Amino acid sequence: MLKKLHIQNIALIDELDIEFGNGLNVLTGETGAGKSIIVGSFNFILGGKFDRNLIRTGSDFARVDAVFNVKSEAQRQEITNISGVSAGDEVIMSRTLKINGSGECRINGAITSAQILRDAASVLISIHGQTDTEILLKPKTHANFLDTYGGKTLIDIRDKYLKAVQQLREISSKLNTFGGTDTERKRMLDMYEFQIKEIENAKLKPEEEQQLLERRTQMQNFEKLTAAYRRAISAFHEGGIETGFKELSAAISQIETIDPKNANTIAERIRAAKIEVDDIVGELRSQHSGLEFNESELKEVTERLEEYKNLKRKYGATVQDILKFLEKTRANYESLTMGEFAMKKINEEIIAQKKIVETTASELVGARHHAADDMTPKLVTHLRDLGMPHAQFEITDIGVDNVTFLFSANQGVAPKPLYSIISGGEMSRFALALKVVLSGKSDGITLVFDEIDSGVSGIMGHKIAEKMLAISKHNQIICVTHLAQIASQGHHHFHIAKNEANGTTKTSMRKLEGTEAKIEIERMLGGADFVKKVSGAFPPEPPPTYAR
Secondary structure, eight states: OOEEEEEEEEEEEEEEEEEESSSEEEEETTTSSHHHHHHHHHHHHOOOOOGGGGBOOOOSSEEEEEEOOOOOHHHHHHHHHHHHHHHOOOEEEEEEEEEEOEEEEEEEEEEEEEHHHHHHHHTTTTEEEEHHHHHHTTTGGGHHHHHHHHHHHHHHHHHHHHHHHHHHHHHHHGGGGTTTTHHHHHHHHHHHHHHHHHHHHHHHOTTHHHHHHHHHHHHHHHEEEEEHHHHHHHHHHHHSSSHHHHHHHHHHHHHHOHHHHHHHHHHHHHHHHHHHHHHHHHHOOOOOOOOOOOOOHHHHHHHHHHHHHHOOOOOHHHHHHHHHHHHHHHHHHHHTTTTTHHHHHHHHHHHHHHHHHHHHHHHHHHHHHHHHHHHHHHHHHHHHHHTTTTTTTEEEEOSSSEEEEEOOTTTTTOOOOOOOOOOOHHHHHHHHHHHHHTTTTTTTTTEESSTTTTTTTTHHHHHHHHHHHHHHHHHOOEEEOOHHHHHHTOEEEEEEEEEEETEEEEEEEEOOOOOHHHHHHHHHHTOOOHHHHHHTTTSSSSSSOOOO
């Protein structure tokens, strides 16, 4: 059950601490006092969407903390499985949202995601309001309600069916590895064969492309290259380098006769330089003589480079990528050509798994029929208790994917799908009757009712209160109500008020005891005594001394 709720900086709430009790907790207050803010805080801690505009003016964050007492081992285990956080007798869930849009969710102090917080919180608390009646109008949700009534046994069967279907999908997807159908398989074999031949016939070499690029550059610039070689060679002769070496050698020889000590070293360096220059000139002449231009060779090089370009466009950015693609394609081709036995085995697995799916589907439908037979008369009884003496209810179209709820509130009118026949007031009572029927199937969960009594009054209010009390035997109930009939039956009564002081408006909430609770119920009834006693103020001063 929900033990404590701490709300900070949400709408008109500055900071608020609430301690709830077992059984039926009722929340009352004037219209606009802030009851919707309390419900919004529940939605916030449940991981729902939250508008940053609801952060209290002047604050840079909003925060809600919820402390739960968890006595059910099954609930503790489920929360642990969902969140990965160890859950004991007490579980604390927190959520913070900052004005800049960032936020934080925690379970027992451990940071988690909003989705995990939502899933874990749903194990402990559920909110039922106008949106839930809208959900009831959607046929696709009816199967979940019926499965909930069927309890763990039915839900386990449903999960087994869903798992069997998933396994069938996974086995069937294996056929794609072998090309799926025979036609698709042949198409893929043809494609792989073409790709393999195209790459293999090209006889690609990692270093060849660069060599071809260099050779093409040479041939495309043959005339410029030839002229440059000639100019470099002629510079040795015509530019005077050779003559300079002769004159330099003659001068050094003369110096050697006069100053051999200094001239010897220089002479050696000159001879070495002359040898290096001669070698360079020889290399230039060799390279120059090796230059040749062949128009057909240029064409061949260009075509070969174009082949590299086309293959890279199809199969990879580099030669290495193309060769890797070739290796993978060969493996795929081999897998397809050798896959007939494997395909046969997979098809056998598919047939066997389809039988499992059919068996579990039949089991699921049978269990749903059994649950429907048990649930239908009980729901009808509660509907008639809630002022619909001619209520009729049927569950039809029971299958593995769909279940349809049929309803009629009027004598002589055949039951029809909810969305086509039920009125707003009837919908609220139908939703409550359904919750009563389901309450015994979800012991330990806190149920929050947000004005589910909307549109009813008088004797119906008493009937709804009775149903609320019936649910509270199994579950903690937190009910936002405007009906005194319901408020008067609450085990714990909380009053929500809006106060203005020092230029600000705040929403507050406090627990009422004895006389205060009685006076609040009189206010809700609009009694004359209340007007005389409090003259619009709450609580009266001094309060009467009689007990509630």
